[in-house]
Amino acid sequence: MKAEVIGIGTELLLGDIVNSNAQFLAQELAYLGIDVYHQTVVGDNEERILKAFDDAFKRCDLVITTGGLGPTQDDLTKEMAAKYFNKELVLHEKSLRYIESYFRKNGRELKGGNKKQAYFPKDAIVLSNPHGTAPGAVIEGVNSKILVILPGPPREMKPMFLNHVVPYLSKFTDSILVSKILRTFGIGEGFMAEQVGDIIENNTNPTVAPYAKGVEAILRITAKAQSEEEANKLIEPIEKEIRKRLGKNIYAEGETTxxxxxxxxxxxxxxxxxxxxxxxxxxxxxxxxxxxxxxxxxxxxxxxxxxxxxxxxxxxxxxxxxxxxxxxxxxxxxxxxxxxxxxxxxxxxxxxxxxxxxxxxxxxxxxxxxxxxxxxxxxxxxxxxxxxxxxxxxxxxxxxxxxxxxxxxxxxxx
Amino acid sequence: MKAEVIGIGTELLLGDIVNSNAQFLAQELAYLGIDVYHQTVVGDNEERILKAFDDAFKRCDLVITTGGLGPTQDDLTKEMAAKYFNKELVLHEKSLRYIESYFRKNGRELKGGNKKQAYFPKDAIVLSNPHGTAPGAVIEGVNSKILVILPGPPREMKPMFLNHVVPYLSKFTDSILVSKILRTFGIGEGFMAEQVGDIIENNTNPTVAPYAKGVEAILRITAKAQSEEEANKLIEPIEKEIRKRLGKNIYAEGETTxxxxxxxxxxxxxxxxxxxxxxxxxxxxxxxxxxxxxxxxxxxxxxxxxxxxxxxxxxxxxxxxxxxxxxxxxxxxxxxxxxxxxxxxxxxxxxxxxxxxxxxxxxxxxxxxxxxxxxxxxxxxxxxxxxxxxxxxxxxxxxxxxxxxxxxxxxxxx
CATH class of the missing domain: 3.90.950.20 (CinA-like)
Structure with a gap:
């Protein structure tokens, strides 16, 4: 399966915020074994959003957007999704009740714009958002085209992706990816290439990829398999060989410092x-x-x-x-x-x-x-x-x- | 003038790094008064890089790329730029001498891949890189199409953009932008809005924009004018009023800490x-x-x-x-x-x-x-x-x- 990520928001085009959502989704999609060949950012503009959908769906079957689900007139993602798939926007009662209660809890008054957040393209699978007022959605179009629309704030987008989109996507992937990270210190790029260059070059499953991160260097071993157990079996001999060659230069595995x-x-x-x-x-x-x-x-x-x-x-x-x-x-x-x-x-x-x-x-x-x-x-x-x-x-x-x-x-x- | 920014590198598509270059360039181009309607990321792939150039140049006249200027076979930006503009790659002697001396100074041996870094599309304006081995370039094609190729590492890309690309681009803008930055500490967003919210809302030239930067808050006053003197005259009364209202909370102006x-x-x-x-x-x-x-x-x-x-x-x-x-x-x-x-x-x-x-x-x-x-x-x-x-x-x-x-x-x- 191939996917593309589209960030929607003029604030990204002006550089007011960095597009960390693209990085998060890229990592997660890679982990799911879904290939991503393009990331795009467009502003809050009807024509350009529609064109971005069109360009992306010409190249792949799954498009994930972030942003543009807010209450203002500038927020156009849902409206353009409906237009692109030729579906009408209908009220999603459950979301409206949730948004109303969200406002009540925060002692604020529900304005018209927020009601707009409860409307979705007909037949969309609505994804709840416990961290904000903008639910997301999965919209299935003709020809197996799938559009997933997620809110822009990372603290709303990330849990929504992990809790709702990952389970939804699992039916489309026949294999899983398992990664192991080995952290090294005190090795230059040259020494790394000399010691394990052949392992990096000669392996395709698992792949071995080096990354420089500040003063340290990381090796990521990634295996693709039907099960976690099988993936770990693929990783094991490669890890053993790398550890033999790099010895004490490896100071830890996984996320630590x-x-x-x-x-x-x-x-x-x-x-x-x-x-x-x-x-x-x-x-x-x-x-x-x-x-x-x-x-x-x-x-x-x-x-x-x-x-x-x-x-x-x-x-x-x-x-x-x-x-x-x-x-x-x-x-x-x-x-x-x-x-x-x-x-x-x-x-x-x-x-x-x-x-x-x-x-x-x-x-x-x-x-x-x-x-x-x-x-x-x-x-x-x-x-x-x-x-x-x-x-x-x-x-x-x-x-x-x-x-x-x-x-x-x-x-x-x- | 309209521009687009293309990040080139599989590491961006895999989410190994965040595309902070896009944010930096977006900010700087906005500052120069150059509109950006699209940002794109593509991997290290010949066909997709060429297609990205083509798509972008259909929409605008200036394309800025980051990444893909390294010494390996994966680094394709220059090669694709030459192909796209139908120019041959020629050796840039000065860059070769610089790269040789860079390696000598660091006690390392010059390999074939690094020599590749001294080749550029014919007639390109080569941009020196005092922070690494990858020079950048400005390539002027037919129909006033301009491609600026910059290295990927932010510490190499940013000074190259500021020192070489900004002066180059100034000839395409008919007015100049002058900014003054006031740095404040100890003010929350709420207080800032209360104190100077009306100044931010009611001014269009100069514009006044607040930015939160970690623990401090910055106000950027930006005036558009025909000359620096005229711009400064526009800034002066606004700055005076802001200083009156924020007092000691402003700790400095410009780039400092x-x-x-x-x-x-x-x-x-x-x-x-x-x-x-x-x-x-x-x-x-x-x-x-x-x-x-x-x-x-x-x-x-x-x-x-x-x-x-x-x-x-x-x-x-x-x-x-x-x-x-x-x-x-x-x-x-x-x-x-x-x-x-x-x-x-x-x-x-x-x-x-x-x-x-x-x-x-x-x-x-x-x-x-x-x-x-x-x-x-x-x-x-x-x-x-x-x-x-x-x-x-x-x-x-x-x-x-x-x-x-x-x-x-x-x-x-x-």
Whole structure:
């Protein structure tokens, strides 16, 4: 089955909002095994909406629209759907009662425009909307053409699609898609291609697709089969081979984040942590603190931007800074040890570097960062050289520091 | 002039990424006074790309594409552009040299696919790309048809559009648009409508449009005129009236951020600052440190997540926490005073609150936050009650703390 998605609304054409509905529907349709070759956006204009329906139905059998179901004269989707399929608009009693009660509950008066929201093309399957006043509909035309009209606000559209449209569409698909996501960190595109390029190229079911997402890289393995069990069987050997090749670079599967994985490891190992940051200015602490249960293991974080603070708060030796500089292996080491010891944490992480744009020199260029890691009496330092602007350097520093900690925690002796 | 925007890339059709490029271009074209009636997305497919060009050029004279300029065989935009306009692809020497140097700088080897990125339809105006390896192009066909092809990654596409395409397009518009952006903080939609709703409704040149951008609200005043001077004259009285009504709620004009404005005030007033955070976990410090010149005035930041750290690092009294709790006016006060005094900063800001999802109670619900502000011997506390999830509460807390500091700094005695 082939489908197209049409966003209807002048606000999309003016760029007032981003068309996140198209992305959501694209993902969901791909998951259902329904091919989408076109997405379109048109404004609130009779002629152009009709033409968009016509163009789309020339290419496919299923068209899904979002938007244009509101109470105003500008909202034309239903009217044009009726016109396109040559059906009259009839009152849907149940929807009218629902809309009336919705208004009563919110202490508002029902206006004419909202009554319009209870009218649908004859014989349409009306889809209820518990999150707003605009019901959606499935309209079945001649020649197996199906038009699904959904409201524009994502919080109304998404549950309507998942709860009503997915079950409706399942009768048209003979197979299901199952995906597994493997999340990697610390691998460049080149390394990824080198290690698993042949797997990506040589497999069609399951397919393996790499995606760069910010500082990490994701591999999605997707299998098409008659049942979930069968799909999982197809995925299994491919996943095993990828895991063998990428090893520790894979930090998790499914929907999670690097910081969540690391904080969960710390909680499970009952290890407390404290941070001491210079150029990242609290970004490491605040990234870890994204995790709601962090308080169990996060003791404290210090942003020691000035040399005085490094000396006073962390006990870094004045001579160390004078001899080697604030951005140096030695200072990173003393910062990591200092934060762990003064806060009595099991683990201390320190960051000192040059995030730019100023402050760089030939010897110590912008992007040079030292990360110190103190774990139970042992302290190590890693040097990084990052590219990018201030913000990128800071984010890369923090994520690489967290990833380094993850790799150390994989060591069973810790 | 009418234009259409075509997103090219299977990743858009699969919903792997959201088409934020379409939104950006829609906004910018609206700003230039160029009408857009259609946006389209097609995959990396020869036939469908050609058909999309054809459909679009039947409806308008300017087509802008994003994506499909990469080094792989899947990237077809340039090839299809050449085919559509019946032009051959020729090597653009300057682009080749740039791509070669780009690879040299990054220590990578130039592969065949990247050489492909230096080929363009004959007579195309090549647009340089300092942020990546894919130059863009303007291709002028017969009958005044213009195709602008831009790379897909927003960080490459946006500057290319603003720096090269906007000046190119200006010759097609007979009037110019001048905009002024007023940035406000601390105003809800309701208050904004109440205060300046009549100005927004009653003006057509200049137009006044409000935009919510995360935690702040922006007003864009846009005048259409024959010259910049004339446009500015139209803007002036409207701006004056808006400023009169919104007063201190306007924190800046043009492209800047609240944190930049406040850090610049601190630098100008030669006031040093230190932060003590609990639930925001370093987000206040790292937000301030977004500003590159911050080191002049930022002394240190402490993330005192545990009670022990509050007591040890900041000198908060144990009895205060026991009597009033860690999330209380009294603790916020002692934290602000403590961080200022222990770090010898002129200003100390403290944050203590419940970001959730756990930790709330009837008396102290999730979203309750106290911000303490110590300025030269005086300490004040503000109570906030924020809605939203953990991440939203943390961001709102930080931005409101920074805005409060801004309002205090407007006081001339400081």
């Amino acid at each position: 690097l910081e969540n994985v690391v904080v969960e490891m710390l909680i499970q190992k009952k290890l407390t942590i404290a941070t001491a940051e210079s150029c990242t200015g609290g970004l490491l602490a605040s990234t870890l603190i994204n995790y709601p249960g962090i308080s169990e293991i996060f003791v404290e974080g210090i942003v020691t931007y000035s040399n005085e603070a490094k000396i006073k708060r962390l006990g870094v030796k004045k001579e160390t800074i004078e001899s080697y500089g604030a951005v140096s292996e030695q200072t990173a080491k003393e910062m990591a040890e200092g934060i762990a010891k003064t806060s009595s944490a099991d683990i201390g992480i320190s960051i000192t570097g040059i995030a730019g744009p100023g402050g760089g020199s030939e010897e110590k260029p912008v992007g040079l960062v030292y990360v110190g890691l103190y774990i139970k009496g042992q302290v190590k330092v890693k040097e990084f050289n990052f590219q990018g602007d201030r913000q990128k350097i800071r984010i890369r520093t923090v994520m690489n520091a967290i990833d380094w900690l993850r790799r150390e925690l994989l060591n069973n002796s810790i | 609240l944190e930049n404005v406040v850090v610049e005030m601190l630098i100008q007033k030669k006031l040093t600052i230190a932060t003590a955070e609990s639930c925001t976990g370093g987000l206040l410090a790292s937000t301030l440190i977004n500003y590159p010149g911050i080191s002049e005035i930022f002394v240190e930041g402490i993330v005192t997540y545990s009670n022990e750290a509050k007591i040890k690092r900041l000198g908060v009294k144990k009895e205060t926490i026991e009597s009033y709790g860690a999330v209380s006016e009294q603790t916020a006060k002692e934290m602000a005073e403590g961080i200022a005094k222990t770090s010898s900063a002129d200003i100390g800001i403290s944050i203590t609150g419940i970001a959730g999802p756990g930790g709330g109670s009837e008396e102290k619900p999730v979203g309750l936050v106290y911000v303490g502000l110590y300025i030269k011997g005086q300490v004040k506390v503000k109570e906030f009650n924020f809605q939203g999830d953990r991440q939203k509460i943390r961001i709102r807390t930080v931005m409101n703390a920074i805005d409060w500091l801004r309002r205090e700094l407007l006081n001339n005695s400081i």
